[in-house]
Amino acid sequence: MKMRYLLVLAGAWLTGMQPAQAAVDMAKGDALAKASGCFACHTVDKKLVGPAYKDVAKKYKGDKTAKDKLFKKVKTGGAGVWGAVPMPPNSPKVKDADIKTLVEWVLAH
Numbered sequence: 001m002k003m004r005y006l007l008v009l010a011g012a013w014l015t016g017m018q019p020a021q022a023a024v025d026m027a028k029g030d031a032l033a034k035a036s037g038c039f040a041c042h043t044v045d046k047k048l049v050g051p052a053y054k055d056v057a058k059k060y061k062g063d064k065t066a067k068d069k070l071f072k073k074v075k076t077g078g079a080g081v082w083g084a085v086p087m088p089p090n091s092p093k094v095k096d097a098d099i100k101t102l103v104e105w106v107l108a109h
Contacts (some may be wrong), residue, residue, distance in 0.1 A: 029105025036094050036102065041087070044109060051082045057109040070103045071096075 033039060041049035051059075060066035072078075075096070079086035090099060 024104045024108040025101070026105060026108065029101055029108070032098050032102050033105065036090065036098070038102065049085055050087060053106045053109045057107050060107060066107060067100075067103055070106065071099055074099050074103060 033042075042051065042053060044053045046052050047055070056070070060070065063069075073081075073087060074090050077087050077089035
């Protein structure tokens, strides 16, 4: 009985050590980026017209407001953070839920 209790406590402790966020579906994010035209200006690992996704993830690592900032930037566009070339707003055809997935995917790089 004591061993069972210890195992339950150990399991609870280990579960508490897991990240609070669910894992990002990288395949879905990649497919959305391709379908939404993101790769026309961005790549995962090097600057193209816009910054590499790895650089974006690095810049916003630890920033609890990053998802909201990037959601807004992807949806409405932006300029000045990565240089003079503005990022145009995303097509109205891209759903908000898909933009959220894209932002999580970018930040996971």
